Amino acid sequence: MKRAIVFGATGGIGQAVVADLAARGWSLYLQYNQQAELAQNMATDLGRRYQDQDFLPFRYDMAENQQPADFFADFLAVNALIFAQGVTDYHLFAAQSNETIDRILQINLVQPLKIVKYFEPQLLNTKHSRIIFIGSVYGRNGSALEAVYSTTKGGLSAFASAYAKEVATAGLTVNVVAPGAVATPMTADFSTNELTQLKAEIPVSRIAEPRDISYWVQNIVDERADYLTGQTIYVDGGWLV
Numbered sequence: 609m610k611r612a613i614v615f616g617a618t619g620g621i622g623q624a625v626v627a628d629l630a631a632r633g634w635s636l637y638l639q640y641n642q643q644a645e646l647a648q649n650m651a652t653d654l655g656r657r658y659q660d661q662d663f664l665p666f667r668y669d670m671a672e673n674q675q676p677a678d679f680f681a682d683f684l685a686v687n688a689l690i691f692a693q694g695v696t697d698y699h700l701f702a703a704q705s706n707e708t709i710d711r712i713l714q715i716n717l718v719q720p721l722k723i724v725k726y727f728e729p730q731l732l733n734t735k736h737s738r739i740i741f742i743g744s745v746y747g748r749n750g751s752a753l754e755a756v757y758s759t760t761k762g763g764l765s766a767f768a769s770a771y772a773k774e775v776a777t778a779g780l781t782v783n784v785v786a787p788g789a790v791a792t793p794m795t796a797d798f799s800t801n802e803l804t805q806l807k808a809e810i811p812v813s814r815i816a817e818p819r820d821i822s823y824w825v826q827n828i829v830d831e832r833a834d835y836l837t838g839q840t841i842y843v844d845g846g847w848l849v
Contacts, residue, residue, distance in 0.1 A: 609661070611635045611686045612738075612829070615670070615720070616693030617650070618643040620792030621742055624818035625692055628826040630654050635662040637683065639693070641669050670715040676726035685730050688738040688829050691720045691764075696757040696794065709756050716760035721767065732778040736831045741768060742821065743786035745844050761786070765840040772838030781837035785824045788844030790816045811846030 612629060616622040617638035626636055636654075640647040647665035654663040668679060670693055695715050697708050724739060731737040746754060747761030765784050772782040789795055789806055795815065798806070807813055821843055827833060842848055 609633075609635050610688075611637070611662075611684060612688035612690055613637040613639060613683075613686055615639040615668075615689070615691045615723075616742075617665070618646045619692055619694075620794075620818045621787070621790060621821050622692035623650070624822035625690055625825050626650060626654070628819075628822045629690075629829065630658055630661065630663070632826060632829075633658075633661065634688075634829075636664070637686070638663060638665040639668050640665060641667065641671075641693075670719045671711050673714065674719070676719075676723045680723075680726060685734065686727065687731075687734050687736065688740065689724065689727060689731070690738075690740045690742075690825060690829075691723075692742045694742065694744075694757075694760075694794075696754050698753045700753060701755040704756065712756045713760060716757065717763045720764070724771070728775070728780075731780050732775060735779060736834060737778075737780045738829050738833075739768075739771075739780065739782045740825055740828055741765075741784045742825075743784040743840055745786055745788045745842055745848055747784075747786055747840070748842070749848065768840065769838045776837055779834065781828070781834065783828055783836060783838070784840040785821060785828070786840050786842045786844070787816055787821045788842075788847040790818060790821060792818060809847060810844070811849060814845065816843065816845060 612634055614626050617626050618640045638647050651663040651665045741764040743764045744761040746758040747765045750758035768782045768784045
């Protein structure tokens, strides 16, 4: 049975990824931090719909400097790691506290790399294994007021490009799916005027839905995607064109 861990499973993109992979026969670990009830409800609903698969929610605070070996030792072997978690903070860099900077770095970049390092041995011994990060267009073209966030997303793309070369011969692929603007809680606070201006910058004239992003995740985990690795795929409606 194919099994994956979806980090940020209760987020907008994470929920779409979970729904798509469950429909394709995957058993899933659902990581959350604060939304325990939502995670449990997701697992219960999916368990009713897909009774031959397992859906197990678990709390793991990515902001803490945890050692993955202390937490994941009892997990069943997985075929894929999907990192859909992420936080930002809309302020000038000089106005951000060191605690905020550390938190963004830890959640978006540091913990994911430590988790990858822990799971590497079993992923290298699994056919068609996958690591997928949800990045951002801001990892390529940085966003003012989100300097640290942009740094973390660019770091994921750089890591995927480099690390993919180390593990390619073992059949482990490492890729980034990098959205533009997506209808998630991160954009929920935008004003109507801000959303109108944003849509005007995007050639397809709309903000992405989470399923627009999860579509690419579900295709990358397919066994036929073995030849794609080290790439950042920009799913942005032409925003960067």
